[in-house]
Structures are given as C-alpha cells and as structure tokens.
Amino acid sequence: MLKYLKRGPGFYGYLWRLTGPIALQNLITFSLGLIDTLMVSWLGNTQMAAVTTANVPVFLLISIVFGVQSGLGILVSQYWGKKDMESISRAIGVAAMLGTGITLVLAVVLFLWPVQIMDLLSNKHELSVLGAPYLKLIGFSYVFNMLSSIYVSAMRSAENPGFGMKLFGVSTLLNTGMNYLLIFGKCGLPALGIQGAAIATLLSRVAEFLICLVCALRSRILEKGCCFDAEITADYGDSLSVFAMHCQADSAGSLRFTVTAPESIAGISGNVAAGTGKLLFEDKAVSFPLLADGLLTPAAAPWIFVRTLRSGNLIASGREGNGTRLSIDDSFREDALRLDIWLDEAGNPVKADISCKEQRYLSMVVQNFRTESEPEA
Numbered sequence: 113m114l115k116y117l118k119r120g121p122g123f124y125g126y127l128w129r130l131t132g133p134i135a136l137q138n139l140i141t142f143s144l145g146l147i148d149t150l151m152v153s154w155l156g157n158t159q160m161a162a163v164t165t166a167n168v169p170v171f172l173l174i175s176i177v178f179g180v181q182s183g184l185g186i187l188v189s190q191y192w193g194k195k196d197m198e199s200i201s202r203a204i205g206v207a208a209m210l211g212t213g214i215t216l217v218l219a220v221v222l223f224l225w226p227v228q229i230m231d232l233l234s235n236k237h238e239l240s241v242l243g244a245p246y247l248k249l250i251g252f253s254y255v256f257n258m259l260s261s262i263y264v265s266a267m268r269s270a271e272n273p274g275f276g277m278k279l280f281g282v283s284t285l286l287n288t289g290m291n292y293l294l295i296f297g298k299c300g301l302p303a304l305g306i307q308g309a310a311i312a313t314l315l316s317r318v319a320e321f322l323i324c325l326v327c328a329l330r331s332r333i334l335e336k337g338c339c340f341d342a343e344i345t346a347d348y349g350d351s352l353s354v355f356a357m358h359c360q361a362d363s364a365g366s367l368r369f370t371v372t373a374p375e376s377i378a379g380i381s382g383n384v385a386a387g388t389g390k391l392l393f394e395d396k397a398v399s400f401p402l403l404a405d406g407l408l409t410p411a412a413a414p415w416i417f418v419r420t421l422r423s424g425n426l427i428a429s430g431r432e433g434n435g436t437r438l439s440i441d442d443s444f445r446e447d448a449l450r451l452d453i454w455l456d457e458a459g460n461p462v463k464a465d466i467s468c469k470e471q472r473y474l475s476m477v478v479q480n481f482r483t484e485s486e487p488e489a
Contacts, residue, residue, distance in 0.1 A: 113210065116146075116265075123444040126325050129273075129274075132273075133273040133274040133276070134273050134276070135275075135323055136269065136277045137264070137276040137282075137367045138204040140277065140280045140281050140284050141280050142373060143308070144280075144284050144287055144313065144316075145167055145170065145174075145281070146319060147284065147287065147288055147291065147385075148163060148167075148287075148291065148309045148310075148312075148313060149163050149164055149167065149293055150307065151288075151291045151292070151304055151311050152295065152298070152305075152331055154296075155305055155306070156289065157220060158238075159208075159242065159306055159415075160172065161236075161239055162239045162240075162242040162243030162246070163232045163243060163306060163309065163474065164232055165233055165239055165240070165243055166226075166243035166244075166246045166250065167231060167250075168233050169222065169229055169230075169241075169247070169377050170220065170247075170250055170251070170254070172220075173215055173218055173254040175249065176211070176215060176218075176252070177211070177215070177254060177257055177258050177261050179216075180207055180210065180211040180258065180261070180262065180342075181207075181208070181262055181264070181265035182262040182265070184203060184204065184207040184262060184265045184269075184449045184453050185266075185269045186234065186268035186282070187200075187203045187460060188203060188204070188265065188266045188267075189199050189269040192269055192270050192271070193201065193302060194248075197363045197364065198268065198363070200270075203266075203450075204262060204263070204266050207262050208258075208259060208262050211258040211259075211262060212255060212258055213328065215254050215255045215258045216255050217306055218251060218254075219251030219252045219254065219255055220251075220281040221251075222247050222248065222250070222251035223248045223249075223252070226240075226243075226244035226245075226247040226248045227240045227241060227244045229247070230243055230244065230247060230371040234272075237314075239371060242306065243306065244308040245306055245307040245310065246306045246307060246309060247310075247361070248310070248324070248457040249307070249310035249311060249314050250310045250311075250313060250398055251313060251315070251339070251445060253310075253313045253314040253317040253318075254294070256314075256320070256321040257317045257320070257321075257322050259321075259324065260279065260320045260321050260324045261282075263324040263327070264276035264279060264324070264365075265279075267327075269422075270382065271424060272423060274424060274425060275290070275327075275425060275426075279320055279323055279324070280320065282319075282320070282323070283316045283317065283319060283320040285315070286315075286319055287312050287313055287315075287316035290311075290312035290315055290316065291308070291309055291312045291313075292309075293312075294308030294309070294311055294312050294369040295308040295309055295312070295445060296308075299363065300407075302439075304406070305362070316463075326426070326429055327426050327447070336361045336483045337362040337482060338360075338361055338418070338482065339358070339359065339360040339361070339362070339412075339480075339482060340359055340422075340461075340478050340480055340481040340483070340484050341356070341357070341358050341359070341372070341479045342357050342359055342413070342414050342476050342477070342478055342479075343355075343356045343357065343373075343476065343477040343479070344356070344357065344410045344413050344414075344474060344475070344476045345474070345475045345476075346400075346403060346410045346473065346474055347386075347403075347472065347473055347474070347475075348401060353401075353410065354373070354374070355371065355373065355374070355400075355410050355411075356372045356373035356374075357369045357371050357372060357411075358370045358372055359414040359418075361414075361415070361418045365415075365418065365422070366383060366384065366420055367379060367384045367414055367415040367418060368381070368382075368383050368384075369383075369384070369411065369414060376416065380393065380394075380396050381393070381394050382394055382411070384411075384412055384414075384415035391409065391411055392411060400443075403473040403474070404469075404471075404473050407449070407468060408449075408466065408474060409469065410467060411472045411475060413464075413466060413476050414476070416442065416449060416451070416466060417451065417461075417464050417476060417478075418454070420440050420442040420444065420449065420451045421438075421453060422452070422483065424440035424441055424442045425440060425441045425442075426438065426439075426440055427439040427440060427441055427450075431435050432454065434456070434457050435455050435457060435462070436455045436456075436459075437452060437453070437454050437456055438451075438452070438453045438455065438456070439452050439453075440452075440453065441479070447454065448468055450466075450468070450470075451465070451466055451467075452464065452465045452467070460481045461477060461478045462477070462478050462479075462481075462482055462483075463475075463477055464476045464478065472476045474486060
C-alpha cells in the first residue's frame with residue numbers, strides 16, 4: 113500500500129498548492145458567522161443568544177450555497193479537462209440562476225417573518241424580537257454569497273484554488289472591521305448593535321460579489337477568443353528590441369501569430385499551444401533571445417497575455433485615467449509572472465507589462481482588439 117504514496121518530484125507540493133487554499137477558504141467561510149456571534153457577545157449574553165438563534169435558519173442557506181457550488185465544481189472540472197469553455201459558461205449560468213432564485217426566495221421569507229421563524233426555534237419570544245433585525249438582513253447577504261461562491265467554485269475547478277481563499281479572506285477582514293464600527297458605533301457611526309452586525313455582513317458580501325464581477329468581466333473579454341495587433345518591446349538590459357505581430361487566440365487558449373515587424377522577419381508565422389505554451393513556427397523559424405532566465409520570449413508574450421487575462425490571479429485593480437489597471441499573477445509559483453494590464457473605457461485591453469520577480473521584461477501595446485463575435489472592420 114505504501115508504494116502508492118511514492119510519487120514523482122513535486123507531486124505533494126502541487127497537491128498542497130491545490131488543497132491548502134481550499135482548506136483555508138472553508139475555514140474562513142465558516143468563521144464569518146462565528147465572528148458575528150463573538151463580537152455581538154460583547155454586548156451581553158442576551159444579544160449573543162438572539163444572534164445564535166437567528167443563525168440556525170441561516171445554516172439552511174449555507175447548506176444550499178455549499179451544495180450548489182459543490183455540484184457545479186464537478187461539472188466545471190469535467191469540462192475544464194476537455195477544454196469545453198462553452199459548457200463551463202452554460203453550467204455557471206444555470207447554477208447562478210438556480211442558486212440565486214432559491215436563496216432570494218428564502219431571504220424574502222426571512223425578511224417578512226423573522227419573529228415567527230425564530231419563535232419556532234426558541235421558547236423565548238423576547239429573543240425572537242431582539243434577533244429579528246439581524247435575521248431580516250442576513251438572508252440577503254447569502255444571495256450575493258451564492259453568486260460569489262459559484263464563481264469561486266468555477267475558478268477552483270479551473271486550477272485556481274487560491275482565488276477563493278483570498279476573496280473570502282478579504283471579505284472576512286472587511287466584515288470584522290465593519291462589525292466593530294457598526295455594532296459599537298465607532299468613528300462617528302451610530303451604534304446599531306445586533307443590526308449593525310447584519311449590515312456589516314451584508315456589505316462585506318456585496319463587496320466580495322463586486323470583486324467577482326470585475327474578475328468575470330475580465331475573463332468574459334476572451335471567452336470566445338480574440339484577435340489583436342501587438343507591438344512588443346523586449347528589455348534585454350543593455351538593449352531594447354521591438355517586434356510587431358498580428359495575433360488570433362481561440363477559446364481553448366491556443367494562439368496563432370504572424371510577425372509584421374521588423375521587416376527582416378515579417379511574414380513568419382506560428383502557433384503557441386494552449387496547455388504547454390510550446391512555440392511552433394510554420395515554414396521559416398526565427399530565434400528570439402530568451403528573457404528572465406529562460407522563462408520568457410517575445411514571441412510568447414501575446415499568449416501569456418491572453419492566458420493570464422483569462423485565468424490568472426487578480427492581485428489588484430483600480431481606475432487609472434479614463435480606464436482601468438489590473439495587476440495579475442499567472443500562477444502560485446515563486447517565479448510567477450506578473451502582468452499589469454490597462455483597459456480602456458470600453459473594457460478592452462490596450463497595454464500590458466510582463467514582469468518576473470519585480471523586474472519588467474516585456475511591454476506590449478495592444479491595438480485593434482476585438483472578440484470573435486465582433487465582425488472585422
């Protein structure tokens with residue numbers, strides 16, 4: 113039996129990088145309700161008992177969220193293995209409609225009859241009255257949490273387990289901070305007590321949903337493939353080299369390119385494989401000097417850009433001028449590539465910088481970007 117534990121080098125490290133973030137994500141997720149109860153307990157035993165009772169029907173919502181995301185994860189894993197992006201999108205859409213519909217109905221029920229529901233769970237009517245403001249609002253937080261969890265489940269099944277850990281970690285920290293402000297009335301805010309805990313949880317769930325929405329809009333840009341012109345500047349330390357290419361990426365992640373400049377190599381074309389990033393030239397071949405200890409080549413820059421924009425780990429985002437700047441890591445490794453990508457007002461990429469270990473190696477200007485669904489001019 114022990115022979116099955118013997119695996120190749122890197123297997124257990126890779127296994128931990130997959131399972132570690134998932135375990136931490138689950139721990140963080142279930143701790144949010146406990147934090148509410150703990151901080152409300154500082155108001156008194158009666159308030160803590162009221163919130164504890166109010167959280168009993170909330171476990172039904174948590175179970176539904178967990179069930180939907182677990183079922184979706186199985187489907188997305190299967191489709192991801194087949195690189196069937198259309199089926200992944202369809203599964204996410206069905207899960208979102210089904211999950212949102214169920215949680216919204218239950219949230220409305222909790223909002224309309226909080227006291228009556230709590231009376232079924234407690235023989236102390238005064239606890240039901242005290243916990244009702246919490247229960248009325250907390251249900252709606254799980255409508256947003258359902259949508260976030262669906263997106264997190266899809267990302268996890270697409271080999272990006274760290275996204276959920278980071279997302280729910282930020283949400284929990286935000287919830288804890290707002291609990292302190294709204295429960296106890298700090299920084300000039302009113303002391304709302306139990307209701308403040310519910311408002312803090314609702315706002316933190318809305319925040320995590322908005323983060324997922326930004327990430328989903330980013331990946332939607334490329335879900336049907338795209339084509340664009342790229343001008344790539346490679347920094348070799350003592351010199352700069354400029355290349356221009358016309359690129360076309362399909363929905364599976366493969367990329368075809370044709371060199372348009374410099375004139376000495378114009379017309380040379382090739383492909384970059386979706387899964388491996390292997391560069392294959394057609395007819396004539398050209399040798400591009402390597403960068404970042406062999407990790408980068410200018411010809412692969414458009415493929416790295418497409419892959420990372422679609423499924424990388426979003427580190428930061430914000431407005432810059434009239435557009436948006438995204439900072440994205442392409443993996444969890446120590447030598448992960450960092451991409452800073454600028455989007456215009458329409459949400460289309462116009463520029464990208466590719467760095468490794470805090471050093472920028474490639475800059476790319478993107479022009480004439482369009483998805484496959486858009487007709488060529």
